[in-house]
Amino acid sequence: MTALLTIAIPKGRLETETLELFAAAGFRLDSQRDPRQLACFDEAGRTRFIFVKPSDVPVYVEHGIADCGVVGRDVLFESEADLLQPLSLKIGSCRIAVAAPANLPENGHTMLRVATKYPRIASRFFGERGQPVEIIELSGSVELAPVLGLADCIVDLVETGRTLRENGLSVTEVIAESSAQLVVNRASYQLKATVIAELISALKGVLDEVARASRP
C-alpha cells in the first residue's frame, strides 16, 4: 500500500491529543492498531502515521521521509529545522522558561551556569542579553541540577510548575510560549499540494469548531 501522505507523530506527551485531533479531522487510525507498531495507516489507507521521538519529528520531516508532522515549538526552536509551519494546533500548551532557586541573587553573575535540554534556545536567549553562560546539556531531570549544585539555573519546559516547586525552583523569566505545531516539508508542500491543503483545512476546521464551542 502506498500512502498519499506520511505524517510523523511525536510519541509521549503530545501523542494522544495529536491523534484525537487528526481523528476529528477525518484521519482516523485503525482501532485494532498494535500500540508497539511504529508505522501504520489510517482507516482509509490514504495516510501513513509514523511514531517517533518528539525531537526526531523535525528530522524526518526536513529530510522528506515524512511529508508533515506534529512537533512542540520547543523542539522546533531547538532543532532550527528549515520547515514550513502553517498551523498552530493549540494543544500541549506550555512555556519554555528560565527557572532558578528562590535564593539566587539577582545580579552579580559574571558567568551563569545553565542546565538544560535546550542548549540552542538557552544560548540564544542569554546571548541576546549579553549574559555570558556556561551551558550544561542534560537529557532529563534538569530540575535536579540547581539542587545539587551543578548549575545556577535551568532552561526547561514548564507545564504546571509543580516539579519546579517540589525542587525549590520558580520561573524567573518566560522565554517563549510553546504549543504543538503542524510542520510541513518544503518539497512536499508543492508536490503534494492538494492533499496537504486538505489536511490543513480539515485540521483548521476542527480547531475553529473547538474555539467556537469553548466560547461562552
Add this chain to the structure above:
Amino acid sequence: MSEPLSKIPSGFRYYSANEARARRFVETTAMSIFAGWSYEEIVTPTVDYYSLFEQGMGETEAQRSFRLVDADGRLLAFRPDVTTSIARAAETLFAKRVRPLRLCYSATVFHQQSQSNADWRRELTQIGCELLGKNSTAADMEILAIATELLRGLQLRGSFVITLSDAEILGGIVENLGLNEKARDELRRLVDIRALSELERFLNAYASADEAAAFANLIQLSGKSEIFARARRVITNSRSRAALDRLESLWRIIESLGWSANFEIDLGDVSRLDYYTGLTFKIYVGGLGVRLGSGGRYDNLTAKFGRSEPAVGFVVELDALAELLAKEEQSNLPAQPENVLLASDGNAGAVFREATELRASNRQVRIDGEAE
C-alpha cells in the same frame, strides 16, 4: 591520538560506479542542452576574494563559505556560489562583449555551514546558466524553457514542479505598508514558513482584518491562473500590480506552450529577496525531499561590479539529481558498453596491436591475464 586515515571530513564523500555515471550523465545532458540554447561554458576561479561573495550574496550567505587568508593577509573564500563570479566577469572582463551574454557552468561550490540539516553536503556541484543584458518576459521564459528541457531530458520517474513568483510583489507590499527593515524581515519570515495565523496577527497592525485574512489566504496555496484574479483583489499597490502583470504575461506563454501542468504560481515564495529583483522560481521533483534548484531575475547584482545590467539565471543541484537517478536505476543512464577481453599472457606486442586497432574503432577493451 591522531585521527585514522580512513575518516573523511563530514559533508564530503566519494562517488563511484553508478553514482559517478549518473553524475556524468546529468552533467553531459545539461551542458549539451545549454549548448543547444547557445550558452557558452564559463569556468570561474575556485578561490576568490571573500569580499566578492560578501558583496554579491550578502553577508549571511557568504559567511557560510570556507575562508582562508592569502599571503598578503587578504581574506579568500572557496566559491560558495558561481553567479556572483559570473556577474563580476560580465561587468569587467566581458564588459565590451556583445549583449546578451549567455553563459553556463557546471562547478563545485563549498559551504562550511550547510543551510539546513537535510543538506549535509559541504561540497556541492551546481549546474546552471545566466542570461545577461536582457530584461524581458522572453528572457525569463528562455531560462524557464531551458530548465524544463533539462528536467524532461533526464526522464525522472517523479514529476517535477516549478513554482513561480516575483520578488516585487512582496517588495510593493512592504513599501506600501511602510515597513522598516525589522518588520520587513518578520513579514518575510512569516510568509516563508507559511505561518498563517501569525501572519494575520502581524498584518492586523497595518491593515483591516479582512485584508489581513485575504492576504494570508493568498500566500497559503500555490495555483494556476486563478491566482492572478485573487491576488488583484487583495493587492492594490502599483509596484506589486506591475509585478503581477509581468508574471501573468509569462504564465500566458507557459499556458500557450501547454506546459502549465508542471508550473504553479506560488506567491508565498519569498526566499533570498534582496538578491532577486523580479521573477523568482523554485524547482521540486517527486521523490526528493529537498529543493532541486532555483532561479530568477537579479538586475541589481551587476551594479555592484561597476555596470548595471539586467540578468536572469537558474541553478540546479547536480548531487541531488544524480542521487535520484542512481537510486531509480534509470534505464536511460548510458549502459556500460560491452568490452573485448584481451589476454595479455601471450605476445604483448600482438595484444597491444589488437587493442589499439579496437580502440581506433572506439570499442572498449580490457586487458586481462596473468602476465601483467
